[in-house]
Every structure is written in C-alpha cells, then in structure tokens.
Amino acid sequence: DSGVTQTPKHLITATGQRVTLRCSPRSGDLSVYWYQQSLDQGLQFLIQYYNGEERAKGNILERFSAQQFPDLHSELNLSSLELGDSALYFCASSVDGRAKGTQYFGPGTRLLVL
Amino acid sequence: GNSVTQMEGPVTLSEEAFLTINCTYTATGYPSLFWYVQYPGEGLQLLLKATKADDKGSNKGFEATYRKETTSFHLEKGSVQVSDSAVYFCALTMMNYGGSQGNLIFGKGTKLSVKP
Numbered sequence: 001d002s003g004v005t006q007t008p009k010h011l012i013t014a015t016g017q018r019v020t021l022r023c024s025p026r027s028g029d030l031s032v033y034w035y036q037q038s039l040d041q042g043l044q045f046l047i048q049y050y051n052g053e054e055r056a057k058g059n060i061l062e063r064f065s066a067q068q069f070p071d072l073h074s075e076l077n078l079s080s081l082e083l084g085d086s087a088l089y090f091c092a093s094s095v096d097g098r099a100k101g102t103q104y105f106g107p108g109t110r111l112l113v114l
Numbered sequence: 115g116n117s118v119t120q121m122e123g124p125v126t127l128s129e130e131a132f133l134t135i136n137c138t139y140t141a142t143g144y145p146s147l148f149w150y151v152q153y154p155g156e157g158l159q160l161l162l163k164a165t166k167a168d169d170k171g172s173n174k175g176f177e178a179t180y181r182k183e184t185t186s187f188h189l190e191k192g193s194v195q196v197s198d199s200a201v202y203f204c205a206l207t208m209m210n211y212g213g214s215q216g217n218l219i220f221g222k223g224t225k226l227s228v229k230p
Binding site: 043045056094104 | 145146156157158163223
C-alpha cells in the first residue's frame with residue numbers, strides 16, 4: 001500500500017459526459033501528479049501540482065483540468081469525453097515535487113467511455 | 115526532447131534464469147533514472163533509482179547502473195522468481211533550473227513472465 005488513495009476505482013460513462021477523479025496523497029506529501037496509461041500512448045504525464053499551485057503541464061487536453069485543494073487532495077476533471085479517453089488514470093505524490101524524489105503511485109482509476 | 119527507450123517484450127524466462135531488460139535514454143541535461151514495476155491490477159511501485167552518473171540502484175535482487183557514456187540504465191537480476199512476473203518501466207525525470215520539476219517520462223514497458 002503506497003498510501004496514495006484514488007476514487008473511484010472504476011468508472012463507466014458515455015461520450016460527451018463529464019467525470020471527476022479524486023486523489024489523496026500520502027500524508028506529508030505536497031506534490032501531486034496525474035498520469036494517463038493507455039494501450040496506444042503508454043504512460044503519459046498530464047499535470048503536476050505543488051502545495052495547491054500548478055507546477056508543470058504535460059500532454060493534457062484542454063477538455064481536462066485539475067486542481068489541488070488546501071487539504072492537498074487533488075481532482076482531475078475530464079469533460080466532453082471521447083472513446084479515446086478510456087484509460088487508466090494514475091495519481092502519484094511526492095514530498096517536494098523535485099526531480100530526484102520518489103513518486104508514490106495510487107492504484108489508479110479505470111475509465112471506460114462507451 | 116527527453117525520452118526513454120526500453121526493449122520490447124514480452125520476455126519469458128524460466129525460474130532462476132538471469133534477467134536483463136535494456137533501457138536507454140535521451141536527455142538534454144542530467145536526468146535521474148528510475149525503474150518502476152507494475153504487478154497485474156496494481157499501480158506502479160518504485161523498484162530502484164539512481165540520481166547521478168555511475169550510481170547503482172538496487173532492491174530485491176534487482177540492480178541497475180546509471181551509465182552516462184552509453185546513456186543506459188539496464189535492469190538486471192541474477193535469478194528471477196515466478197513472483198517477479200510483472201511489467202517493468204524505465205523512466206527519467208529532469209532537473210529544471212529551479213530543481214523543482216519532477217514529472218516522470220516513461221518507456222513503453224516490458225512485460226516479464228517467469229515460468230516455474
């Protein structure tokens with residue numbers, strides 16, 4: 001158990017809909033990362049937050065947004081969903097968000113868009 | 115840009131065989147290098163890491179050495195077990211000017227199956 005929790009575990013929805021994925025980092029970790037794992041694209045970095053502020057952005061679509069709240073949990077919002085958004089979404093956390101640090105991954109949310 | 119290339123799988127080995135999974139990287143600066151492992155149905159776990167050239171990371175019998183001259187970080191284990199069956203990901207992070215950016219750039223993953 002990494003100490004990172006993600007909810008829900010599974011999500012099935014329809015095209016055009018909007019969903020919210022939630023992540024609680026390990027106790028004491030200030031930085032949260034979101035990654036998308038799909039068969040064709042592999043594991044891709046979406047976005048990073050540190051202590052409530054956006055720190056880095058990767059291949060995140062404009063239809064997707066995220067935020068980190070004062071209690072340090074984070075939410076990833078996916079809107080106008082398309083079939084191709086079906087993937088496993090991971091959240092990871094680290095103490096300070098630095099390059100040498102260890103990122104601890106949650107179990108993921110599996111999203112299926114029908 | 116920065117990238118990671120690792121050998122394609124799947125790799126199938128018998129128990130107690132020697133394992134090597136090749137990983138090379140392209141980076142404009144001085145990356146930190148990682149191996150993560152993903153067991154079926156689970157998230158990723160850090161297996162080992164190395165943050166500077168010639169560092170050796172090791173854990174649970176796995177080893178990898180950061181080779182700057184060959185831009186490689188190959189994963190090795192002397193004697194694999196059935197419980198090592200998983201997908202292994204090589205990854206890097208780059209230090210930006212402020213030292214603060216730490217997002218992982220992953221290779222495509224190598225699936226390892228160990229038969230008894």
